[in-house]
Amino acid sequence: MQTSKFEIKEITTEQTIAVRHPVLRAGRPREDCYFPGDDLSTTVHFGVFVKNKLAGIATFLEQNNLNFDGEHMQLRGMAVLDQFKGKGYGKQLLKAGEQLAYQKQKQYLWCNARIVAKSFYENQGFKTFGDSFEIPLVGTHFVMYKETTNIPDSC
Ligand SMILES: CC(C)(COP(=O)(O)OP(=O)(O)OC[C@H]1O[C@@H](n2cnc3c(N)ncnc32)[C@H](O)[C@@H]1OP(=O)(O)O)[C@@H](O)C(=O)NCCC(=O)NCCS
Structure with a gap:
């Protein structure tokens, strides 16, 4: 896999919509692309830029999962535009979020993973909790989680 030069930066909720809409909410109204907690001061949206173009996004919220002990961060809205898929950008966004969670002293990063993305998360060390829903x-989704560790070179 070849990852071209890229940059991961914090972006606004509004910027995420350009990727959330076509990738995660295709054919649905733009208003459906906003998530609860998007604009909280504790929420971080990361964007990966390739030649200054936003190629992928991921949102990290300070949201505990009641199935686990301790403090956690939730990953939402993980998405990479079609033309940038399979080039390692999703993996880099996850790493950036994992490092953020570690810095915030959150024990786990978790998400409600779409069944189509389950293997992607497994490849990055996530485990499945419980049955599909x-x-x-x-x-169809699964709760998936990963214990956070220090990844100093993530972004
Ligand atoms: C899932 C998604 C974010 C992955 O992003 P990506 O940039 O294409 O993934 P990467 O190129 O970083 O892939 C990293 C690794 O995961 C693998 N991978 C990527 N997508 C995969 C998938 N759907 N299933 C299994 N493995 C996958 C890659 O082959 C690569 O493996 P390697 O490290 O052994 O070479 C992207 O495909 C996407 O936006 N999908 C549609 C939206 C979606 O389902 N989002 C998840 C919501 S829970």
Whole structure:
């Protein structure tokens, strides 16, 4: 896999919509692309830029999962535009979020993973918790989680 030169930067909620809409909410109204907690001061949106173009996004919220002990961060809205998929950018966004969670002293990074992305998360060291469940209009999901560790060269 070849990852071209890229930069990961913090972005605004509004900037995420350019990727959330086509990748995660295709064919649905733009308003459906906003998530609860998007604008909290504790929420961080990361964007990966390739030649100054936003190629992928991920949002990290200070949101505990009641199935686990301790303090956690939730990953939401992980998405890479079609033309940039398979080049390692999703992996880099995850690493940046994992490092952020570690710095915030959160023990776990967790997400509600779409079934199509389950193997992607497994490849990055995430484990599955419990059975699958349905999210209306989006599909089958699994709770997945990873214990955070220091990744100093992530971004
Ligand atoms: C899932 C997604 C974010 C992955 O981003 P990406 O930039 O294409 O992934 P990467 O190129 O960083 O891939 C990293 C590794 O995961 C693998 N991988 C990527 N997508 C995968 C998938 N859907 N299933 C299994 N493995 C996958 C890659 O082959 C690569 O493996 P390697 O490290 O052994 O070479 C992207 O495909 C996407 O936006 N999908 C649609 C939206 C979606 O489902 N988001 C997740 C919501 S929970």
